[in-house]
Amino acid sequence: MAKITMTVNGRQVSGTCDDRTLLVHFIRENLGLTGTHVGCDTSQCGACVIHMDGLSVKSCSILAVQAAGSSITTIEGLAKDGELHPVQAAFKAHHGLQCGFCTPGMVMTAVDMIARHGSGLDEATVRYELEGNICRCTGYHNIVKAILAAAAEMGGARQAAE
Amino acid sequence: MGVEGIGARVARKEDKRFLTGKGRYTDDMSVPGMKYAIFVRSPHAHAKIRSIDATAAKEMPGVIDVLDGRQLTADGIGNLICGWMIHSKDGSPMKMGAWRPLADQTVRYVGDAVAVVVADSVDEARDAAEAVVVDYELLPVVTDPVKAMADGQPQLHPEAPNNLIFDWQLGDAAATDAAIAAAAHVTEVKIFNNRLSPNPMEPRAALGIYDSGDDHYTCYTTSQNPHLARLVMSAFYNVAPENKLRVIAPDVGGGFGSKIYIYPEEIVCLWASKRTGVPVKWTCDRTEAFLTDAHGRDHISTAKMAFDSSNRITALKVDTIANLGAYMSLFSSCVPTYLYATLLSGQYDIPAIHANVRTVYTNTAPVDAYRGAGRPEATYLLERTMETAARELGISPAELRRINFIRSFPHQTPVIMNYDAGDYEASLNAAMGAADWNGFADRKAEAERRGMKRGIGMSCYIEACGLAPSSAVGSLGAGVGLWESAEVRVNAVGTIEVMTGSHSHGQGHETTFAQLVADRFGVPIDSVNIVHGDTDKVQMGMGTYGSRSGAVGMSAVVKALDKVEAKAKKIAAHLMEADESDIVIENGELKVAGTDKSVPWFQMALAAYTAHNLPSGMEPGLKEGAFYDPSNFTFPAGCYICEVEVDPDTGRTEIVQFVAADDFGNIINPMIVEGQVHGGLAQGIGQALLEGVHYDPDSGQLLTASYMDYAMPRADDLPSFKVSTSNTPCPNNPLGVKGCGEAGAIGSPPALINAITDAIGNNTLTMPATPEKVWAAAHAAN
Ligand code: FES
Ligand code: FES
Numbered sequence: 001m002a003k004i005t006m007t008v009n010g011r012q013v014s015g016t017c018d019d020r021t022l023l024v025h026f027i028r029e030n031l032g033l034t035g036t037h038v039g040c041d042t043s044q045c046g047a048c049v050i051h052m053d054g055l056s057v058k059s060c061s062i063l064a065v066q067a068a069g070s071s072i073t074t075i076e077g078l079a080k081d082g083e084l085h086p087v088q089a090a091f092k093a094h095h096g097l098q099c100g101f102c103t104p105g106m107v108m109t110a111v112d113m114i115a116r117h118g119s120g121l122d123e124a125t126v127r128y129e130l131e132g133n134i135c136r137c138t139g140y141h142n143i144v145k146a147i148l149a150a151a152a153e154m155g156g157a158r159q160a161a162e
Numbered sequence: 163m164g165v166e167g168i169g170a171r172v173a174r175k176e177d178k179r180f181l182t183g184k185g186r187y188t189d190d191m192s193v194p195g196m197k198y199a200i201f202v203r204s205p206h207a208h209a210k211i212r213s214i215d216a217t218a219a220k221e222m223p224g225v226i227d228v229l230d231g232r233q234l235t236a237d238g239i240g241n242l243i244c245g246w247m248i249h250s251k252d253g254s255p256m257k258m259g260a261w262r263p264l265a266d267q268t269v270r271y272v273g274d275a276v277a278v279v280v281a282d283s284v285d286e287a288r289d290a291a292e293a294v295v296v297d298y299e300l301l302p303v304v305t306d307p308v309k310a311m312a313d314g315q316p317q318l319h320p321e322a323p324n325n326l327i328f329d330w331q332l333g334d335a336a337a338t339d340a341a342i343a344a345a346a347h348v349t350e351v352k353i354f355n356n357r358l359s360p361n362p363m364e365p366r367a368a369l370g371i372y373d374s375g376d377d378h379y380t381c382y383t384t385s386q387n388p389h390l391a392r393l394v395m396s397a398f399y400n401v402a403p404e405n406k407l408r409v410i411a412p413d414v415g416g417g418f419g420s421k422i423y424i425y426p427e428e429i430v431c432l433w434a435s436k437r438t439g440v441p442v443k444w445t446c447d448r449t450e451a452f453l454t455d456a457h458g459r460d461h462i463s464t465a466k467m468a469f470d471s472s473n474r475i476t477a478l479k480v481d482t483i484a485n486l487g488a489y490m491s492l493f494s495s496c497v498p499t500y501l502y503a504t505l506l507s508g509q510y511d512i513p514a515i516h517a518n519v520r521t522v523y524t525n526t527a528p529v530d531a532y533r534g535a536g537r538p539e540a541t542y543l544l545e546r547t548m549e550t551a552a553r554e555l556g557i558s559p560a561e562l563r564r565i566n567f568i569r570s571f572p573h574q575t576p577v578i579m580n581y582d583a584g585d586y587e588a589s590l591n592a593a594m595g596a597a598d599w600n601g602f603a604d605r606k607a608e609a610e611r612r613g614m615k616r617g618i619g620m621s622c623y624i625e626a627c628g629l630a631p632s633s634a635v636g637s638l639g640a641g642v643g644l645w646e647s648a649e650v651r652v653n654a655v656g657t658i659e660v661m662t663g664s665h666s667h668g669q670g671h672e673t674t675f676a677q678l679v680a681d682r683f684g685v686p687i688d689s690v691n692i693v694h695g696d697t698d699k700v701q702m703g704m705g706t707y708g709s710r711s712g713a714v715g716m717s718a719v720v721k722a723l724d725k726v727e728a729k730a731k732k733i734a735a736h737l738m739e740a741d742e743s744d745i746v747i748e749n750g751e752l753k754v755a756g757t758d759k760s761v762p763w764f765q766m767a768l769a770a771y772t773a774h775n776l777p778s779g780m781e782p783g784l785k786e787g788a789f790y791d792p793s794n795f796t797f798p799a800g801c802y803i804c805e806v807e808v809d810p811d812t813g814r815t816e817i818v819q820f821v822a823a824d825d826f827g828n829i830i831n832p833m834i835v836e837g838q839v840h841g842g843l844a845q846g847i848g849q850a851l852l853e854g855v856h857y858d859p860d861s862g863q864l865l866t867a868s869y870m871d872y873a874m875p876r877a878d879d880l881p882s883f884k885v886s887t888s889n890t891p892c893p894n895n896p897l898g899v900k901g902c903g904e905a906g907a908i909g910s911p912p913a914l915i916n917a918i919t920d921a922i923g924n925n926t927l928t929m930p931a932t933p934e935k936v937w938a939a940a941h942a943a944n
Binding site: 018020021025028032033034035036037038039040041042044045047074075076078079084088091092093095097098099100101102103104107123124126127128130131133134135136137138139140141142143144145 | 173174176177178179180181182183184185186187189190192284285361362363364365413414415416418445447448449667668669670833834836837840841842843844845868869870874875876877878880882883906
């Protein structure tokens with residue numbers, strides 16, 4: 001058993017878990033943040049993507065103890081003051097989700113993708129970089145559309161701020 | 163239509179909770195004292211259980227109990243059943259072998275559950291499951307359905323000699339044979355429809371809670387039809403009577419058919435909760451899902467299509483062998499029969515059709531409905547045959563289809579169905595226009611210069627949705643009626659709750675069903691709540707599959723709205739001292755037509771509940787229910803065109819464009835309909851290009867049990883789609899809707915295979931068209 005402390009969605013949290021506990025299970029079971037999902041056993045589906053120290057990470061492929069001391073954002077921490085994050089808003093506007101199970105991982109991956117590429121993101125890059133996120137419902141068409149729209153909007157917003 | 167009414171592109175009400183991590187799926191549920199279940203599963207495809215020794219496992223840390231099939235049998239829990247009776251052509255009933263929720267004597271496929279461990283944590287349960295010692299006596303294995311029917315092969319169930327479940331036929335054999343004998347041309351095709359794993363992204367899960375104080379059970383489960391689950395668990399599996407069993411299917415992360423059935427695990431969780439005295443939760447991992455979720459498809463067929471000298475089809479003869487796996491799943495028998503052979507007329511006027519279907523047990527996972535269920539198999543067979551015939555006859559595939567289209571409605575096919583409406587040429591023209599079919603030759607020549615092989619293919623599909631008229635399916639063997647129920651409750655402040663027996667697991671009912679109410683009463687959809695998925699809140703329902711929620715579920719809502727509207731008008735007329743027939747409802751007000759008199763909707767509702775001033779004899783309150791039983795199936799149809807480029811050096815296929823032109827009748831929310839088509843196309847393209855379940859034929863081991871081995875369509879395997887719709891409204895339901903959930907998966911595989919075979923000039927290619935197969939076929943052709 002290990003006692004670990006980390007910052008999750010801006011708040012310091014601690015908990016006790018087995019050495020073998022995966023970060024995703026620590027987030028879901030110990031912290032009760034069930035927005036992060038488990039869709040596979042082989043690190044392929046991306047339903048579990050979170051941000052750890054600013055990078056998107058599959059939380060099923062890392063032990064909770066390895067995340068001790070880090071700063072984590074989960075899907076629950078993305079919207080601020082009740083306002084959807086622009087990527088969340090774009091998924092809604094463009095019907096980028098159906099059953100919603102892949103959605104938290106898709107959104108966290110998309111936020112990271114847009115942060116790295118900015119408004120220059122194109123369809124081929126979005127499709128290539130979504131390789132690690134599986135959606136069985138949408139055929140990806142509207143997910144791609146939503147990510148491109150969010151990238152354009154966020155790039156635009158950034159330019160306006162500069 | 164209004165901004166939120168029928169036909170409006172309304173953003174979904176349910177999205178916010180999914181986008182912010184607030185969805186509530188079964189595995190997210192947690193109740194005090196909850197423990198975790200892990201199943202001990204057979205590692206062998208066929209074996210006798212000599213003994214099960216759980217002594218060591220019970221001593222492991224955190225373990226509460228280990229339960230096995232003998233205890234389950236002793237407690238009187240029943241066998242899993244198939245709920246649709248099919249008779250063989252000799253009149254004998256289908257041969258249903260016993261399926262125990264926990265095998266107590268014989269295991270018949272890898273993954274068959276034999277025991278369950280309940281422990282404080284998942285990890286402790288998993289450790290203990292590994293310590294359960296099961297002594298197996300291995301038996302020989304058969305996974306191939308053709309081989310399974312031969313003499314001397316392993317026998318799965320004593321009830322089914324030669325593993326044959328039924329040998330069934332539909333249509334007129336003599337007329338079909340005569341037409342084939344007299345034909346100017348006969349096209350013969352061998353068709354293999356590959357086995358698939360449905361793979362909703364949310365794995366199955368169940369939480370069983372037994373309350374000894376009230377002798378009452380609650381089951382949270384990943385179900386497309388919680389009421390059916392309650393009915394079957396009560397009536398057949400002897401878990402508990404209906405009044406003592408509440409089934410809740412909360413947010414469900416996709417189903418595609420695989421969550422229709424009642425599986426062993428939810429039964430065992432409920433039973434184990436009573437046995438151990440603690441709530442028991444089980445969540446499938448992905449490998450377990452590959453092993454135990456019902457698979458789809460797996461047909462081997464031959465088709466003979468006869469033509470006269472003017473290229474009109476005169477007959478179709480089909481012989482199909484369907485692999486149903488180790489046990490008969492809940493609807494497994496109707497999929498390769500009444501959901502398959504009844505669609506073999508396609509969009510064509512075919513005077514004589516005969517289909518023979520044999521279903522077979524093998525040592526593989528049970529096979530049942532997967533998105534489309536029977537209709538993709540019929541469409542693939544028919545549209546591959548049409549394409550092959552066009553090539554043999556030397557006429558364009560579009561022309562051959564045009565010659566044979568059904569053009570007047572209603573149209574009675576020789577295989578039961580009575581098509582009510584359609585315009586197949588409109589879809590064909592729309593698709594050919596959107597795909598720039600006429601410009602293909604130039605694009606092919608240009609690709610040729612780059613060393614690429616370009617091909618184009620089409621598919622004209624029809625399907626039957628809106629399952630289904632209860633008396634019709636009853637006469638064909640169904641154990642249940644396929645109506646739907648709804649209840650509309652207007653609260654005293656005018657807000658509205660709609661209880662529906664349909665279940666949403668991605669389809670967006672919380673929005674589209676609310677649009678019906680907004681359209682009718684002019685109230686905002688925010689004031690309407692759609693309640694579903696809980697047997698304590700909704701009295702009865704048949705759930706969501708077969709694209710039935712629009713045509714059947716919404717029709718029930720419409721019927722209930724009619725009754726609410728009638729009563730609301732009576733109340734308003736009374737309040738305004740007007741004639742009931744002069745009342746119109748607009749923008750949330752009840753008005754007297756042609757005057758400036760009106761009562762706001764909420765005030766009418768309040769009057770219904772204060773009951774101070776109601777028409778004499780009227781009951782207080784405003785709440786109406788309805789059951790809707792459809793009078794016919796609905797018949798969505800359309801034309802899909804796929805254009806590909808094959809790299810002759812690698813055999814890799816790139817989809818350069820995919821066009822879908824569908825006729826779904828009237829549309830409630832075009833945004834959601836398009837999303838359904840996109841998702842269906844991805845699954846159909848997945849089947850044609852990537853996906854396939856493989857068992858080792860000697861050991862019966864599943865070789866495709868993870869996302870490392872089973873190729874799911876990823877974003878970079880697919881193009882953006884070009885979708886459009888045309889509309890011939892369905893005359894048989896009040897909304898004129900047909901259903902759109904399965905079309906994409908039904909129509910797309912043949913379009914893609916027709917395109918690839920066109921590109922490589924070799925018609926012999928089986929799904930999935932992997933680069934290796936395409937390369938080999940391309941080079942064999944040269
Ligand atoms: S659960 Fe992490 S990638 Fe699938
Ligand atoms: S929305 Fe259902 S898996 Fe993506």
